[in-house]
Each structure stands twice: as C-alpha cells, then as structure tokens.
Amino acid sequence: MPSSVEPVLDPLFSTPITERKLVLEARDLRRTFTSGSRLNPTRVSAVDGVSLQLHAGETLGIVGESGCGKSTLARMLVGLERPDGGSLTYHGTDVTRARRSDRRLLRTGVQMIFQDPYTSLDPRMSVGDIIAEPMAATRSASPAARRERVAELLGLVGLAPDMMSRYPHQFSGGQRQRIGIARALALDPDVLVCDEAVSALDVSVQAQVINLLGELQRRLGVAIMFIAHDLSVVRHIADNVAVMYLGRIAEQGGTETVYGSPAHPYTQALLSATPSHSRADRGKLARRRILSGEPPSPVNPPTGCRFNPRCWLATDECRTTQPPLREIAVASPTVAADLGLRPVGESRVVACHHAEKALQEAALVG
Amino acid sequence: MDIRETTAVDEVAALRVRDLSVTFTGGGREVRAVRGIDLDVAKGEFVALLGESGSGKSVTARAIMGLTDEFTRVDAAELRVSGVDIQALGENERRMMRGERMSLVLQDALSALNPVMTIGNQIGELFRVHRGSTRKQARASAVELLGLVGIPAPAKRVDDYPHQFSGGMRQRILIAMAIALEPEMLIADEPTTALDVTVQAQILDLLGSLRDQLGMGILLITHDLGVVMEVADRLAVMYAGRIVERGDADTVLDHPAHPYTEALLRSVPEAGIRGRDLMTIPGSPPSPAQTPPGCSFNPRCHMAIDICRTVRPPLVDVADGRASACHRSEELLHALVS
Numbered sequence: 001m002p003s004s005v006e007p008v009l010d011p012l013f014s015t016p017i018t019e020r021k022l023v024l025e026a027r028d029l030r031r032t033f034t035s036g037s038r039l040n041p042t043r044v045s046a047v048d049g050v051s052l053q054l055h056a057g058e059t060l061g062i063v064g065e066s067g068c069g070k071s072t073l074a075r076m077l078v079g080l081e082r083p084d085g086g087s088l089t090y091h092g093t094d095v096t097r098a099r100r101s102d103r104r105l106l107r108t109g110v111q112m113i114f115q116d117p118y119t120s121l122d123p124r125m126s127v128g129d130i131i132a133e134p135m136a137a138t139r140s141a142s143p144a145a146r147r148e149r150v151a152e153l154l155g156l157v158g159l160a161p162d163m164m165s166r167y168p169h170q171f172s173g174g175q176r177q178r179i180g181i182a183r184a185l186a187l188d189p190d191v192l193v194c195d196e197a198v199s200a201l202d203v204s205v206q207a208q209v210i211n212l213l214g215e216l217q218r219r220l221g222v223a224i225m226f227i228a229h230d231l232s233v234v235r236h237i238a239d240n241v242a243v244m245y246l247g248r249i250a251e252q253g254g255t256e257t258v259y260g261s262p263a264h265p266y267t268q269a270l271l272s273a274t275p276s277h278s279r280a281d282r283g284k285l286a287r288r289r290i291l292s293g294e295p296p297s298p299v300n301p302p303t304g305c306r307f308n309p310r311c312w313l314a315t316d317e318c319r320t321t322q323p324p325l326r327e328i329a330v331a332s333p334t335v336a337a338d339l340g341l342r343p344v345g346e347s348r349v350v351a352c353h354h355a356e357k358a359l360q361e362a363a364l365v366g
Numbered sequence: 367m368d369i370r371e372t373t374a375v376d377e378v379a380a381l382r383v384r385d386l387s388v389t390f391t392g393g394g395r396e397v398r399a400v401r402g403i404d405l406d407v408a409k410g411e412f413v414a415l416l417g418e419s420g421s422g423k424s425v426t427a428r429a430i431m432g433l434t435d436e437f438t439r440v441d442a443a444e445l446r447v448s449g450v451d452i453q454a455l456g457e458n459e460r461r462m463m464r465g466e467r468m469s470l471v472l473q474d475a476l477s478a479l480n481p482v483m484t485i486g487n488q489i490g491e492l493f494r495v496h497r498g499s500t501r502k503q504a505r506a507s508a509v510e511l512l513g514l515v516g517i518p519a520p521a522k523r524v525d526d527y528p529h530q531f532s533g534g535m536r537q538r539i540l541i542a543m544a545i546a547l548e549p550e551m552l553i554a555d556e557p558t559t560a561l562d563v564t565v566q567a568q569i570l571d572l573l574g575s576l577r578d579q580l581g582m583g584i585l586l587i588t589h590d591l592g593v594v595m596e597v598a599d600r601l602a603v604m605y606a607g608r609i610v611e612r613g614d615a616d617t618v619l620d621h622p623a624h625p626y627t628e629a630l631l632r633s634v635p636e637a638g639i640r641g642r643d644l645m646t647i648p649g650s651p652p653s654p655a656q657t658p659p660g661c662s663f664n665p666r667c668h669m670a671i672d673i674c675r676t677v678r679p680p681l682v683d684v685a686d687g688r689a690s691a692c693h694r695s696e697e698l699l700h701a702l703v704s
C-alpha cells in the first residue's frame with residue numbers, strides 16, 4: 001500500500017490509530033423497538049450488543065444491509081436515541097443516561113449528518129439560520145461572525161453564499177444534503193457521524209464532499225463514523241470498517257484486511273455483490289450470489305448466529321450458540337499466507353464459529 | 367372524458383415531452399430551473415436521466431406529473447403520457463391519471479408518506495380508491511407488495527407507521543406504492559439512493575420485469591452511474607436546466623460526446639486509490655438564477671474556447687441516434703475513438 005511509505009508529518013497521523021486519543025466508546029449498546037398494533041405488538045431488535053471505539057483522526061466505516069440497524073446505532077452515538085442497554089463514553093465521561101450538562105457536551109462535540117436531508121431541515125427556517133443553529137444554540141460567535149461562517153461553510157460544500165436567505169423546499173435533494181453537512185461542520189466537531197451523507201450526491205459533488213471531509217480530518221483530527229451502502233466509497237475513505245448484520249457486528253477490522261480477505265460469510269456475500277462501474281460487466285448485478293432465504297428480519301431474529309438461515313456454512317452450533325467477536329486463530333505464518341492474510345497490521349475480529357473455514361474456502365475459490 | 371379512450375393507437379410513446387420549461391416565480395425574481403427540454407420514453411423502455419445535483423431533474427419530474435405549486439410556471443409545447451395530453455386535463459382527471467396510468471417515486475421518501483397513517487392503510491387506499499377493493503383485499507395486496515420490494519416479515523410490519531421503518535425501507539415503500547396500480551409510465555426519482563447493492567439489484571430486477579411484462583415505460587432519475595450502466599437502454603444528461611447529451615446508453619458511456627458527461631464518468635471512486643483525493647469537476651454548478659452566457663458549462667470546461675463564452679451550443683445530432691450540445695463534440699468524439 002503506497003500511502004504507508006509516504007512521509008507523514010502531522011504527529012497525530014504518525015501514531016497508530018489505537019494509540020491515539022480515544023474519543024468515543026460504545027460498549028454493548030442495545031435497542032429494541034415495539035411496533036405493530038397495540039393488541040398484537042411486535043418487537044424489533046434493531047441493535048443488539050454493539051461495541052466500538054472511535055479515535056481522534058480515525059474514520060470508521062459502517063456497512064450492512066438496509067434495516068440492519070446502522071441509523072439506530074448512529075442515533076444512539078449522538079445522544080438522539082436512548083439505548084436500552086450498554087454504555088457510551090465520550091472523552092472518558094459516561095454519557096449513556098446523559099444528564100443535561102453531559103448532553104451539552106455531546107451536542108457541541110458530536111455532530112450528525114442525517115440520512116434524510118428533507119425531514120432533518122426545519123422548513124420554516126432559512127438556510128442561513130439552519131446552518132447557524134448549532135452556533136446559536138451554544139452561543140458561540142456573534143451574529144455577524146456567524147453569518148460570515150455560514151457563508152464560508154456554504155462555499156465549502158459547493159453552494160453559493162447568496163442561497164443563505166432561501167428556504168429548504170427551494171433546494172434540490174443533493175443541495176439539501178449539503179446544507180445538512182454544512183450545519184454539522186459549523187462547530188468544528190471532534191466526532192462526526194455521517195449517515196449516508198453523500199448518497200444523494202452525484203459523483204462529482206460526492207467527491208468534493210469526501211475530499212472536504214478528508215481535509216477537515218487532516219486539519220482538525222476529527223473522528224468520523226461513516227455509514228454508507230456504497231462499498232467503494234467506504235473503502236476509499238475508511239481506516240477501519242465494521243460490517244453489521246441484523247443489529248450485530250459481524251466483522252470489524254482494517255479496511256484493506258476486511259475488503260481484501262473477508263472472513264465472515266456475510267461479508268463475503270456482501271462484497272461479491274459490489275456492482276462494477278464498467279458497462280462490460282452489465283447484468284452481473286443480477287447474476288452474482290444473491291443470498292438465499294427470506295430477507296433478514298429483526299422481528300423475531302434467528303437464535304444463535306443471526307446469519308444462520310442464509311449461511312452456506314451453518315452447522316448445529318450456529319443455530320444455538322451466538323458466536324462472539326474473536327480474532328482468527330491462525331496456526332502458523334505459512335497457514336496465514338495460504339489464507340491470503342497479510343502478515344503485518346493484521347487486526348480484525350469476526351463473529352463466526354467457522355471463520356477459518358470461510359476464509360480458506362474463499363482463498364480456494366478466489 | 368375517459369382518459370383511456372385517447373390511447374387508440376398501440377405504438378404511442380409512454381412519454382413525450384417537447385420544449386418543457388419550468389420557472390419559479392416566488393421570491394421576487396424569476397428562476398428558470400428547466401429550459402426547453404425534450405424527452406421521449408417508448409413503451410417498455412428504460413431511460414436514465416443523469417445530471418449534477420441541482421441541474422433540474424426533480425423539477426422536470428414534478429412538472430410532468432403536474433405536481434407544482436402556485437409559484438411555479440410550467441410551459442411546454444407538448445406533454446403526453448401514453449398519448450394523453452396532460453396539459454388539457456383538469457385537476458381531477460390529472461389526479462386520477464396519477465397512480466392509475468403514470469406515477470412518480472418522489473426523491474424524499476419520508477415527506478412523501480403520511481406520518482399518521484399506517485403503511486398498510488396508505489398502500490391499501492390505492493386499491494380501495496382506484497380498484498374498489500374491500501378493506502381485506504386491500505390489506506392483502508399491501509402485504510404482497512411489501513414482500514415484493516423486500517420488506518422482511520411484511521405481514522407483521524404492515525400496521526407500522528412510516529417513522530418505524532429504516533431509510534431504505536421507506537424508499538422501497540414508495541416504490542411499492544408507485545407500481546401498485548401498474549401504470550404505463552413510471553418516473554422514479556433516485557429510487558435506490560438509500561439502498562445497499564443487494565436490495566438495489568432486487569428493485570432494479572423488479573422494475574425490469576414490470577417493464578418486460580407490462581411494457582411500462584420507465585424514466586429513472588439517478589446520479590448513480592453503476593445503476594445506469596446496469597439497466598438503462600438510453601440516457602439523457604442534464605446540466606443547468608438543459609439536456610446536454612442524449613443517446614443510446616452503451617454508446618454514450620463508452621464515448622461521451624460532451625465534456626460534462628466525460629468529466630462525470632471520470633469522477634467515479636474506484637478501489638485502489640484509497641485515501642487519495644478523488645477527481646472532481648472544478649468549480650460548482652451554476653445556480654439557475656445566474657447561468658453563464660454561452661455554454662453553461664464553459665467556466666468549468668477544460669475544452670472551452672472563445673465561442674463557448676458567447677454562443678450557446680444547441681443540442682444537435684452528432685451521430686445516429688445521439689445528440690450533444692457542445693461546440694467541440696466532433697473533436698471530442700474523434701479524439702476518443704482514435
């Protein structure tokens with residue numbers, strides 16, 4: 001990987017991520033919703049025991065199928081949704097059941113870019129007021145300085161400063177998404193949770209926003225959690241990646257390790273589905289491995305490993321025992337090489353009883 | 367007037383638009399967001415409408431559907447869906463036409479759904495109003511449709527409200543509602559932006575089979591080139607309210623004849639360049655209130671020459687079945703071919 005040999009001058013970025021300052025830590029977060037009619041309620045287990053750490057200057061990518069709990073996790077991290085269980089620590093302070101003062105801490109330091117650019121913007125407020133809102137709420141900067149900052153932020157996301165006085169409904173989908181991004185950046189947060197932050201943007205504007213996030217990170221050391229369904233975008237920007245399946249983390253580790261040699265059967269299936277941007281591969285989307293079985297449902301999720309009804313490696317153990325996240329046991333360096341594992345910097349955990357077998361089979365096929 | 371009567375001939379286009387302009391008149395000065403575009407979608411054809419954020423794609427879609435407010439002026443020489451002259455219809459007829467014969471998947475999934483009505487009732491209502499179904503039949507149809515768009519455990523989720531679904535699920539619920547009555551013309555505005563590849567493939571397959579089985583014409587608005595490559599028969603590229611290139615999808619993607627299309631194709635992120643800055647098109651898209659004179663793309667175009675700053679290039683045929691609006695299309699095409 002060529003980027004590792006490039007000289008890195010910034011002291012923050014010359015330290016390995018895990019030795020950098022721990023900014024946000026989630027332990028065993030859980031959230032279950034009750035839905036359906038009152039007579040016949042349904043329980044939806046949206047997030048079930050997710051732990052993760054975010055360090056200064058790190059980008060953690062979160063990928064997984066629609067409905068697997070990504071937004072619910074994100075909302076818990078920024079304090080918008082209360083977890084049913086587990087804990088959340090921000091700069092060493094427990095903010096799980098945040099009292100007022102702690103929540104203010106979260107509000108200035110942790111910002112979120114929402115998946116839905118329409119409903120997250122107040123239709124009655126001008127765009128200038130929307131972007132200035134975090135500054136006004138925390139009483140940072142004078143009104144004049146705020147206006148100036150708003151103009152600067154609009155420019156950063158590729159919108160003309162004179163759009164400040166307009167209202168959300170007068171903007172296109174991608175423009176609204178960028179308004180949300182500008183608002184999230186207003187206070188120079190140290191954690192930025194991006195929930196599908198670039199999905200409504202065309203490739204060129206998308207590239208512009210991704211470059212902006214990268215630059216911001218280099219300059220300010222922001223920790224970014226980047227949720228996206230676009231696997232190539234995540235690969236491009238994330239240092240580490242967590243793959244979610246039905247409310248749990250299936251696999252987590254360095255981006256190149258996970259993409260290069262996925263060890264969880266679900267990650268393998270997910271990656272095999274990446275569409276190609278070449279016309280020659282047309283139709284591949286339909287031909288590739290489509291996971292068999294019912295679409296996964298967080299209503300009455302399967303026991304044991306939640307992936308078992310769709311997994312081609314499932315055994316009895318998988319149907320009864322939930323696999324914990326663990327490192328892969330590799331006997332020797334030769335075995336590691338056979339499995340296509342990279343010798344150095346190998347850091348990844350997998351929640352699968354048969355990860356070694358999955359890895360070996362993939363190595364044989366590939 | 368029975369709206370079905372006018373479709374006597376079999377081979378009428380699913381959509382035919384000529385010289386469509388949309389102007390916003392609110393807020394003092396007029397803003398022309400769409401400027402004289404032509405669009406055709408044949409029966410059973412999948413046409414993609416591509417373009418930068420803010421180029422006028424959604425405004426075009428809403429204008430065709432007649433979903434505009436009092437501050438919006440729509441002018442068109444011709445606007446026909448399955449042969450029916452939309453402009454001649456009254457508001458009631460147009461409403462019946464929507465859903466029944468033409469439908470739109472709106473870009474904003476949540477705001478398009480009624481927050482205080484269960485999903486089952488919202489979908490079911492379509493069947494009750496347009497098909498006279500009983501409550502029970504309507505509910506069964508709703509469950510079936512939800513399953514079709516890949517909502518897990520549909521029978522258990524049918525009584526949930528919109529906010530109880532994830533972003534991608536809401537998008538699929540909108541798709542379910544748009545195809546419920548099997549319209550002849552479907553406009554889908556970014557229908558798969560919130561969807562992961564597996565679900566996306568499922569939705570595209572579903573649209574593809576509706577096209578094949580019912581001869582539905584589909585106009586797919588998207589910025590996702592992967593999707594375009596996957597399904598489009600033809601495509602049109604918009605820039606600053608105008609169509610700047612159009613033609614057969616394979617041809618245009620292989621050899622774009624407009625510098626904007628070319629730049630768009632170059633900014634796709636690819637594996638292997640991790641951490642590096644991505645290619646972007648310099649500058650930002652012009653606001654419709656102040657488009658530059660000459661070619662709208664000229665301040666950002668690496669091929670711009672003097673004439674580009676004064677004379678607007680018309681959309682003209684550059685080869686069989688394809689057109690481009692650029693003074694230097696010929697050069698661009700030949701440079702790429704050689």
Ligand SMILES: Nc1ncnc2c1ncn2[C@@H]1O[C@H](COP(=O)(O)OP(=O)(O)OP(=O)(O)O)[C@@H](O)[C@H]1O
Pocket residue numbers: 033034035044045046065066067068069070071072073115298529530531532533534535560
């Ligand atoms: N308020 C709620 N009430 C009931 N169920 C909910 C609620 N919010 C989310 N859910 C359910 O929790 C599950 C996870 O939803 P979430 O929005 O976290 O998914 P996601 O991974 O963000 O999906 P997407 O990629 O489609 O946005 C879904 O089944 C959803 O229906």
Ligand SMILES: Nc1ncnc2c1ncn2[C@@H]1O[C@H](COP(=O)(O)OP(=O)(O)OP(=O)(O)O)[C@@H](O)[C@H]1O
Pocket residue numbers: 169170171172173174175200202390397399417418419420421422423424425426473589653654
């Ligand atoms: N109600 C309105 N009043 C004034 N201007 C508007 C209004 N609605 C849209 N516009 C402007 O018209 C232009 C085209 O908007 P449109 O929503 O069609 O863009 P789009 O191509 O769909 O972009 P995106 O890909 O971001 O959704 C934008 O510059 C937008 O700001």
Ligand code: SF4
Pocket residue numbers: 264265266305306307308309311312313314315318323351352353354355
């Ligand atoms: S634990 Fe079993 S069911 Fe789950 S992914 Fe591994 S092999 Fe498949």
Ligand code: SF4
Pocket residue numbers: 624625626661662663664665667668669670671674679691692693694695
């Ligand atoms: S007309 Fe000129 S400015 Fe416009 S796209 Fe062509 S070369 Fe570029």
Ligand SMILES: [Mg+2]
Pocket residue numbers: 070071072115195532533534
């Ligand atoms: Mg989500």
Ligand SMILES: [Mg+2]
Pocket residue numbers: 172173174423424425473555
């Ligand atoms: Mg739009």
